Amino acid sequence: MNFLRRLFSGRLWALIRKETQQILRNKQIVFLLLFPPTVQLLVFGLALNPEVTGLDLGVADYSRSADSRELVAALVENDVFQVSTFEESQAALGDQVRAGRITAGLVIPPDFSQELSENQAAPVQVLVDGVDANTAGIAQGYVEQIVNRYNQGLTTPPSGQPESLPIETQVTFLYNPGLLSSWFFVPGVIGVVLTLTGSLVSSTTVIREKDVGTLEQLLMTPAAGWEILMAKIVPLFVLLLGDVLLASALARLVFDLPFRGNYLLFLGLSALYLFVCIGLGIFLATLAENQQQVVLTSFFFNVPLIQLSGAIAPIESMPPFFRHLSFFDPLRHYVQIARSLILKDVGIDALWVNILALAIFAILFLGVSINRFRAQLS
C-alpha cells in the first residue's frame, strides 16, 4: 500500500507527466513513432516476395512444328514462365541468358517432332540462369513437372482422359493456403519495426538529455535514480504499445492477416518484447557519447538482430551454426510468437519456450541497461 501511494503521490507521477509532455512536444519523436513503422510495414510486406512466376523464357525452336509449339504452350500455361523472346539460334539464346535478359532458354532441336512421331525419346535443352540459386531450383522443379505432365498428355489414348499416375500427391498448404508471401513476412516485420522504432526512440530520449545536459538538473532534484528511469520507461512503453496496435491494424486491414490465435495473448507478449527493445535502446544510449555514435552502434546491434530472427529469410534455411546462434536473438523468439499467433491457432503450450526466452531477455536487457545508466548517473 505504502509503495502504491508513493508511486502515485506526486513525484514519480509528475516525472512521468514531464517525460510524456516532452516526448509529445518533440515532433521528431512523434514522427519516428508513426511514420517509419507504417512505411516499413508496407514496404516490407509488399516488396518481399519469393514467388516464382513470370520468369522470362526465351525459345530457340529449330523444329517449328505443331509439337514444339505445344510444348512451349505447356510451359507457359501456368504462368511460371512467360515467353519474352524467340531466337533464331541457340547461340543467340545463350547470349540473352548471359546478358541477364532472360532467366531460362528452351532449345528444341530440328528433329524433335520426327522423334516423337517415331516414338523415340526427344531431348530438349533448358538453359537456366543459375545466379539466383533459389529461383533456379524452383524453376527447374517446375520444368520437370510440366514436362512430366506433357508426356502424360502424349500417352493419352485418343478417346480417354489423361491417365493418372499410380501415386498422385495431393498437397495441402496449412495456415496459408494461398501461399501469400505477405502472410509470411508481415508478422516478422512487426517484430522488426518494434525493434527499430523501440530502440531508436528510447535511445533518442535518453541521449538527448545527455546531449543537452538536463540530466544533471534532474539529478539535483530529490528524485531517485529509479524514479527518473521509471518515468522515462513508462511513457515510452505506452507509446510503443500504440505502435503495436498500429502495426496490427495495418496487418489486419492492408494485408488481411487472419489473427487466428488469441489477440490479447499477442498484445501481452508484444508488451513483453517492448521491454527488450527499450532495454536495448537505453543500453545503446549508455554506450554512446552522442547521437552520431548511437547511429553507428545501433547498426552494429540491429543488423544481426534482424538478420538472425528469421523475419526476412527463414531460419530453417540457415547453416547450423547460425541456426543455433539465432536462439540468442530475442527478436527470433518474438517473430516465432507473432507468426504462430497470427497464422496458426496455437496457445501457450506450443510457445512457452519462446515466452520464457523473451522474459529472460527482457530482464537481462533492462537490468544491464538500468545498471549502466545508474552507474553513469552517479
Added chain:
Amino acid sequence: MRRIFAQFLKELSQFQRDRLTVALAFLLPLAVLLIYGYAIRLEAKNIPLSIQDFDNSQLSRGYVERIFASQQFVPAPLLDNDPTLAIDRGIAKATLVIPPDFSRTIKDKDSVEVQVLVDGTDVNNARVIQNGIRATTQFFLRSDNLIPDRPRPQVVAEVRLWFNPGREEAFYIVPGIFGVILWVFPSMLAAIATVREKEQGTIVQIYASDLSAAEWLLGKELAYIAIGIGEALITLVVAALLFGIRIQGDPTPLLVGTIVFLAAAVAFGLFVGVRTGNQTGAVQGTAIAGFLTALLLSGFIYRIDNIPFPLSALSNVIPARYYILITRDALVRGTGWAGVGFAPLAIALIGGFFFFAATRILHRMQFSD
C-alpha cells in the same frame, strides 16, 4: 581545383582523427558481409518431415525410404497420431499421409492419392517441399517400374544451370551485399560529417570564405569516395577469401560501376546532411531508410520483378538496384559490358541529381543567412 584538393585532405585527416568512426567504418561492412553472406539462405535443406503410414507395407516403406534418401528431408516424429500437431508445434514442416489401401491400389494398377500437409507459413520453402515430394515420387515410380508401360513418345528435358551449376546461394547473395554495404556506409558517413559541421558551426566559416558550395561539397565527395573505395576493396578481398568469389571476365564494368555507385552514395549522404539541419535523429531515420531501400527494393534477396506497382516504380530510382546487376555480372556471370552497359549511366544520373540538389540547397543557405 587546388581548393577542392585542400578540402579533400582536410576531410580525410578529420575522418582519421575520430578513431571510433574509423573503426566502425571498416568493421561494419565486414560484419554485414559475414552475417548476410552466411545467414541468408532461402532454400531449406534437411526439412523435417513426419510420416503417417496407415498402410505400413513393404511398398509404402520403400516409398518413404526413397523420400528420405533424397537428402532433402529428415524424419520428424509424428505427435499423437495427429498429422497436423507436429506442424503446429514447428517440429515438422510437412507430413506425408499414406492411406491404408496404398499398396493394394497400386498393385491393382489403379491410382492412389497420398496427402501431403505442408506448413504454408514459409511460402518459399512450401514450394520447395511441394516440388521435392513430387520429384521424388516421380523418381520412386520410375525406379520401381510402377509407371505403366506405354508407347514411348517422351520429351526429355535436359536442364542446364549456367554460371552456378551447384546452385550455391552465396553466389547470389554475396554480390548483392556489395550493393547494400557500399550504399549505406559511405552515405551515412558523409551525412554525419556534414551534419557535424553544421552542429559545431564550422559551416559558418565556409559561408564566410570565398569557397563555393560546389567546391566544398566536391572536396567532401572525393574524400568519402576514397574511403568508400577502401571499404570496397576490403569487402572484395574478404568475400574472395571466405566465399570463393572471383572477378569473372572483364573487370572494367565493376571498376567503373563501383566508383560511380560510391559517388552516388556519397552525394546522397551529402544531400541528406545539407538538407536535415542539425537533427541527428533525422539522419538516423534517413540512414535506416537508405538501408531499407537498398535492402528491399534492389532485388537483393528476392526477384525484383515480384515488387508490385507503386513500389516497383520507386525501385527504378534506387541505385543499388543497378549496381547489383553489375556486381552479379562481374562476380558470377562474367558477360561484361554487353549485359550491364546502361547500369552505370542510370546510377550516374541519380547520383548527379542528388549532388546538384545538395549544391542548390547549400547555395541558398549561404546567401540567406
